[in-house]
Amino acid sequence: MNMRIFVKIQPESGSEGKFPADYRRIFMSLLKQVYKRTPFEEIVNSHDRIPKPYVFSVGFNKIKDISGDSIIFESPIFFNFSSSIPQMVGYLYNYIVSQDSIMNGLKVAGVDLPVPKIITSKTVTFKIMxxxxxxxxxxxxxxxxxxxxxxxxxxxxxxxVRLNLSRELFETFGVRIPNFKPVKVVNKNLRKVPAKHYGGYIEAFSGTITLDGDPDVLSFLHENGLGVRTGQGFGMLKVVREWH
Structure with missing residues (x-):
């Protein structure tokens, strides 16, 4: 069952804010704070090669300027999080609603728990968030x-690799994940985007992709992210269209 949470965040100082260019690290630190002293603490803090059982993305209302190592943005920003493990979303929700300020100078302006999306089709067009x-x-x-x-x-x-390495972890929290079946890329409208991360650049991509495959495997991607580094803010998907 896909659980998602969308958090709207505003700088306390007004309508404009400033982040370092590799801003994903801020939200990785936030997650470490959220899951401190919970059953997920070790998973979130781990530097092992085992994939994380979640994905997040950060969206900007408007980027005004990118200069040097900083991004100047216009409020609000959107922090989105997804996992097949409902307890993870539960802890995050409880943390967010209990805080006035979630990070230095940032306050919560709204929280949304959308109705879970259940994929039933074999062919789905996704947008990469x-x-x-x-x-x-x-x-x-x-x-x-x-x-x-x-x-x-x-x-x-x-x-x-992800299904094989994380099966035991998901099952620990009572979540059954599918067996691997290959997916086919039917169509892709993607472009290369360099992403600043940990002081260097990563060759990432964004856009839309249409995949054909087992609905359970497509659901797993939708719930936990596509590709690698999902726990570092890459690969979150949104369903654009199901083809029946």
Missing amino acids: GSAVLTRAEKDRYYVLPEDNDFEEALNHSIQ
Whole structure:
């Protein structure tokens, strides 16, 4: 069951705010704070290669300027979080509604728990909220980009690895996840976007992608993100259209 939470955030200082260019780290720190002394603390803090059982994205109402290492934005900003594990969303919701200010100079302006979306179709068009990242094993050509011939292969590899590595973790919290079945990329309208992250740049991509596959596998992607680094704010999906 897909659980999502959308949080609207405003700077306390007025209608304009400023973030470092690699702003995702701020929200990773927020999640560490949220899950402190909960059953999820170790998962959120872990630096192991095991994929995180959640995804988040940060959206800006309007970016006014990107200069050097800073982003100047117009209020509000949107912090979106999703996981197949309902308890994770529950802890986050309880934390958000109990705080006046969730980070230095940022206050909560609204919280929404949308009705869970259940995917029943084999073909779905998704919009990537923010950007996503795919990687391959070779270090010389590490990032996979939309125009690469092995894009679909890398996508399936990432899904398979994620399902295999995180099955036990999901089951610990009573969540059944599907067995791997490959997906087919029917259509992709994606563009390369460099993302500033941890002081360097990551080759990410954004846009829309239409996938054909088992509805349970598509649901897993919708609930927990596409590609790698979902716990670092990449790969959150929104359903644009189901094709019946």
